[in-house]
Amino acid sequence: MPDLGKYADAVLSSYAVTIVLLVALIGHSVWRGRRVRRQLAEIQARNGK
């Protein structure tokens, strides 16, 4: 861990905010992708395609 000095809060919080936002965005994209893909597979199976 590098010594961040008196600005530790600022640096750490911006890294935290960025990582949380990026993970949320990636998570949402992946989750929605999986859900839509599953629903599509279901409906295609139902229609005997």
Next chain:
Amino acid sequence: MASLWQYANPQKFLAVSRAVLPFVAGGAAICLVVGLVWGFFFTPDDYKQGSTVKIIYLHVPAALMAINAWLMMLVASLIWLVRRHHVSALAAKAAAPIGITMTVIALVTGAIWGEPMWGTYWAWDPRLTSFLILFLFYLGYSALWQAIESPDAAADLTSVLCMVGSVFAILSRYAVNFWNQGLHQGASLSLDKEENVSDVFYLPLLVCIAGFILLFVALVLLRTQTEIRQRQLKALEARERMA
């Protein structure tokens, strides 16, 4: 003859993007981890800004992608309006949430950085203000997509909005420049070597920017795939109801 436009076929796009996605996503992960770890652990503090200079590895790439995402949406909208390729319209739709996230990251890290450096979280500085306006444009664009039910009409109207919005975004950029002098420093990256940040920070910053670009591409591919499947799903559901 192979042309770029063959990827406008949704099935072709799905197949190719599925093959490409792991590599892009992997590249994004590698670049982000290398760039951020390098930047966070192995770069010295700036003599003026202390350790806050490390925020640059998040702030600058996010700000860059916030603008580039809008540019990409503009190009995709134009392609949709001119050539009527559905994948293009869906890609524009897919990019908007990513652009919003990047804008928020740029604004928040900027605010956190501004507090120790300028003594305030927010100033009505031209750059900050234009980013806030850009954020509003993104919100309006996404809201319009969500409000319209007919997918083709939504694609058309959002494309028109994106074009008009781009003109006004540029206009606003110059207007706010006129309206207030800035606290924000000049460009961190430019071809003019004099203005650049020093080399110690420059290389990890480039790696981080590459990481953000790859991340953006990977997310656009993934979200566009989802949008295409969503469209197929809607069509099949409609057909089931009819039967």
Next chain:
Amino acid sequence: MIALFWRDMRLAMRAGGGFGLGLSFFLILTVLVPFGVGPQSEILSVIAPGILWVGALLACLLSLDRIFALDFEDGSLDLLATAPIPLEGVVAMKAAAHWVTTGLPLVIAAPVLGVLLHLEGGAVRWLILGLIIGTPALSMIGAFGAGLTVGLKRGGLLMSLLVLPLYVPTLIFGAEVVKRGALGMEVQGVILILSAITLAVWALLPFAAAAALRINLR
């Protein structure tokens, strides 16, 4: 086209809301501001140009859905779209009628309301000039926003979100005219930019608005 303009004017008058509603809103806003920030005249005179400009913006926004919504509902917009005059012309005429019924009354009322906010005498004429030049742009941009959202059931809120960011340049330069005018600085450049924005908006946005209407009428 001229007939269309007068038709829209008559409709706006007959609905009663025409001149009155936007103007009353403008008045209420100027009355409420001193309650919010306190009655000190030195503070009020500083913020008066901004308040009046933002008030004009909001008053204009309130009446935007009237531009196309009624004609869309009763089907006369379909007729206008198939009429021998270009849809772009219809848009421009409707925006013009909107300006005459909301923008123009605001311009006339602004000096009176300026007195309420202790706006300095020298600034008043710059305020009027700025409003005369700037508010037509507000109407045209608003017509574009109304065209985008005309088919939607709850388009009002969405339209504000779409239109307000587009008002930023006009607002900035409009308020700048008054600010500089009050300080006795050089104003000509700002007025020229403001006029350029309005003229460009009137030249280009009818096409965008007409395109949006055609999509919505499909």
